[in-house]
Amino acid sequence: MERNTPQRQAIREALRRADRPLGPQEILDRAGRTVQGLGMATVYRTVKAGVDEGWLKPVELPGSATRYELAGKEHHHHFACRACGSVFEVDGCPGNLTHLTPHGFKLESHDVVLYGLCRQCND
Amino acid sequence: MERNTPQRQAIREALRRADRPLGPQEILDRAGRTVQGLGMATVYRTVKAGVDEGWLKPVELPGSATRYELAGKEHHHHFACRACGSVFEVDGCPGNLTHLTPHGFKLESHDVVLYGLCRQCND
DNA sequence: AGGCAGTTGATAAGTGATTCTCATTGAGAA
DNA sequence: TTCTCAATGAGAATCACTTATCAACTGCCT
Numbered sequence: 001m002e003r004n005t006p007q008r009q010a011i012r013e014a015l016r017r018a019d020r021p022l023g024p025q026e027i028l029d030r031a032g033r034t035v036q037g038l039g040m041a042t043v044y045r046t047v048k049a050g051v052d053e054g055w056l057k058p059v060e061l062p063g064s065a066t067r068y069e070l071a072g073k074e075h076h077h078h079f080a081c082r083a084c085g086s087v088f089e090v091d092g093c094p095g096n097l098t099h100l101t102p103h104g105f106k107l108e109s110h111d112v113v114l115y116g117l118c119r120q121c122n123d
Numbered sequence: 124m125e126r127n128t129p130q131r132q133a134i135r136e137a138l139r140r141a142d143r144p145l146g147p148q149e150i151l152d153r154a155g156r157t158v159q160g161l162g163m164a165t166v167y168r169t170v171k172a173g174v175d176e177g178w179l180k181p182v183e184l185p186g187s188a189t190r191y192e193l194a195g196k197e198h199h200h201h202f203a204c205r206a207c208g209s210v211f212e213v214d215g216c217p218g219n220l221t222h223l224t225p226h227g228f229k230l231e232s233h234d235v236v237l238y239g240l241c242r243q244c245n246d
Numbered sequence: 247a248g249g250c251a252g253t254t255g256a257t258a259a260g261t262g263a264t265t266c267t268c269a270t271t272g273a274g275a276a
Numbered sequence: 277t278t279c280t281c282a283a284t285g286a287g288a289a290t291c292a293c294t295t296a297t298c299a300a301c302t303g304c305c306t
Contacts, residue, residue: 001273001274001275001281001282002282002283003272003273003274003281003282003283004273004274005272005273005282005283005284007283007284008283024263024264037284037285038284038285039284039285039286040264040285040286041264041265041266041284041285041286041287042283042284042285044263044264044265045265045283045284048264048265060185060186061185062183062184062185062189063183064263065262065263065264066185066263066264077223079224079225079228079230081228082231088225088228090223090224090225091223092222092223093223094217094218094220094223094235095217097217097235097237099215100200100213100214100215100216100217100235100237101202101213101237101239102202102211102213102242103242104241104242104245105202105211105237105239105240105241105242105245106239106240106245107202107237107238107239108205108238108239108240109237109238109239110235110236110237110238111234111235111236111238112217112220112223112233112234112235113233113234113236114220114223114224114228114230114232114233115230115231115232115233115234116224116228116229116230116231116232117228117229117231118227118228119225119226119227119228122227122228122229124251124252124303124304124305125252126251126252126253126302126303126304127303127304128252128253128254128302128303130253130254131253147293147294160254160255161254161255162254162255162256163255163256163294164254164255164256164257164294164295164296165253165254165255167293167294167295168253168254168295171294171295188292188293188294189293189294
């Protein structure tokens with residue numbers, strides 16, 4: 001059976017409290033404050049389980065490790081800061097993109113990524 | 124000085140003729156028909172030079188190698204086929220995305236990626 | 247044609263992310 | 277409290293992509 005270890009609790013808690021998608025290293029840093037000695041392998045194991053169990057959703061952007069956010073949120077997109085590397089959620093969506101889809105193609109989903117400077121780095 | 128070798132000609136020609144962004148392996152396959160024995164290292168070298176020289180533009184999508192397309196085209200986005208893995212250009216753009224940008228953030232650029240099935244794979 | 251410096255191909259090496267291995271630990275049922 | 281087996285941490289191993297190395301080759305200026 002599955003066990004409720006402090007490591008898993010800390011990792012889940014870190015992700016629940018985050019207001020933006022976190023990468024493995026960020027998760028390790030945050031959960032590691034609660035459970036010192038936490039290993040990266042455990043982060044990867046827990047995150048993979050979370051995705052399988054459906055409460056975590058991977059957020060993939062080119063050039064960096066996969067980040068994770070809680071699943072079940074409303075449809076949204078992301079903003080990547082080129083200075084600090086953080087990725088933020090942005091509400092809303094450009095809307096129906098069917099008109100961009102080439103003839104004969106079947107559109108199933110889409111991603112929009114905004115790039116620039118976050119509030120911290122914009123000062 | 125710089126030399127105009129058949130390898131470089133073939134690689135440039137493959138990219139010029141392509142109607143969609145090509146990855147290193149695709150470039151090798153196509154240019155390799157003209158110059159048999161073409162090595163992957165030469166593809167990477169030539170492509171890197173092309174980006175530096177400004178006539179090639181990298182197209183990065185999560186989970187696959189960087190693709191390249193001719194620079195200087197009109198602003199556009201891409202469609203990735205989940206079946207064959209090919210990436211296509213799509214004309215147009217959702218428009219001004221400033222309204223999605225969080226307060227205090229500075230928007231500099233954006234990417235839109237459509238996912239689904241291309242014409243070939245949709246039949 | 248001659249000759250040198252830029253190029254090339256094959257392969258080793260490097261990178262960054264992610265997974266695997268395994269001895270040790272510890273959650274939770276009995 | 278005891279016992280068992282899932283979970284953990286550390287580091288090795290993978291994996292895919294990209295770059296470095298180096299001897300052999302060849303554009304292209306003279």
